[in-house]
Amino acid sequence: MYNQTAFGGMLQDIVELTSIVLRPEPLDEEIERRCKQAWEQAPCPECGETAIQSGDGSPRVWCTNCRYVFSYTRNTPFEGRTLSPGEIVIAFVLYADTLLSIHQITQLFEAVYDTVHSTIREVEAAFQRGFYLVWERIQHAIDGPTQIDETGHKCSGYKGQTPPRDGLSRGGSGEGGRSRWEGAPGDTMTLIGACRDVLRVIRAEPGAQPEELKPALDEVEILSGKLDEVWHDGWRGYAPLVYKNEQTVVHSEEFVTDDGVHINQVECLWSLVNPWLQKFRGLSKPGLEQSVRTYGFVRTLNLAGAPLHGLLDCFVVNVFR
Ligand SMILES: [Zn+2]
Structure with a gap:
């Protein structure tokens, strides 16, 4: 039986036709910029000093106190993934904010179902952890x-x-x-x-x-x-x-x-x-x-x-x- 949904059926059909192509690069850049900004205010994981710096053109950030160097994705849900940060956010938005199934979302990526499924689920846990902190800042x-x-x-x-x-x-x-x-x-x-x-x-x-x-x-x-x-x-x-x-x-x-x-x-x-x-x-x-x-x-x-x-x-x- 075809599942009648309140909304989203047209989008599902277009995805099934593989007529949507993703361009995650602008999101990749935005996420990198914001993660680096956050690291510059966070304590160094090695020495605890707030002395992290970053530069353009490299995913590396470094501590000016102890010289420790690491990737901006550290501690974030984007660390060590097959999908890029932008792809991960797109997948998560399609999961959380549309009626597309994870199977349909998978069709938009060069990845297998299990990768997309487990990525979304793990990123979801980080989203829930982060929500409390973010909500504290934005609630009026x-x-x-x-x-x-x-x-x-x-x-x-x-x-x-x-x-x-x-x-x-x-x-x-x-x-x-x-x-x-x-x-x-x-x-x-x-x-x-x-x-x-x-x-x-x-x-x-x-x-x-x-x-x-x-x-x-x-x-x-x-x-x-x-x-x-x-x-x-x-x-x-x-x-x-x-x-x-x-x-x-x-x-x-x-x-x-x-x-x-x-x-x-x-x-x-x-x-x-x-x-x-x-x-x-x-x-x-x-x-x-x-x-x-x-x-x-x-x-x-x-x-x-x-x-x-x-x-x-x-x-x-x-x-x-
Ligand atoms: Zn340090």
Whole structure:
């Protein structure tokens, strides 16, 4: 059955036709420039002094204190990769911000599926590490209510095995007759989404427990300061838990209460993340947890008006680790 998506079908067809050719060089240069800039403010990995210098025309940076020389990609997710930094960022953007599958993304590169897949996954971990630092710098005094909701349906993974690839891939069993969201029992996860201003946090939790809301709320609090009001729909009776005494319930029969309380932002988030998740045709449990976090943070950067700039920052700040 052809998968109807909310958007992105035309792009998928053009990619299948191999009519898109990438030109990563301008991004390569931008990333090199920003990594070198970051290194000039970072402590030398060898002597700890802030004395790194760089020059044009060479990927090398060096410490003027201890003379230690290394590549600008050190500590970044671009270190030791087959793909160039620009290619990596393009692959990641196509993964995180479009409905192209990793199989389709692979067609754009001179690399095999496994290389593109593992690169995206490892770079994704660096993105999530960097997001906290970058968000601290770009957020503008976020306050106001936090909307929280959980997906009505469960998303499930493929227990103990890599998810099947797309239809066109070679080999690979496990595709036969398995419908998209039915993995092995025990791997089903409920998605918890929280929105506060432009901040979006999505987590995958085991589900069926009122406490499952807490990690998402805690994360919103870490990223945006103390929570004041929490708005939710009171589904499954988790009202007793929720946040201290400062909560307001939207009853499911009404979209907006007389007081103006609603969870429309989270509802909107679900309408975006659901078609995005479908492109994976199932994910391992850790894969699902990692992907939905990424989606929330990528959406946040888009809403905060710092899409590519913010994304590159998240990769580059890894030099400070
Ligand atoms: Zn040094």
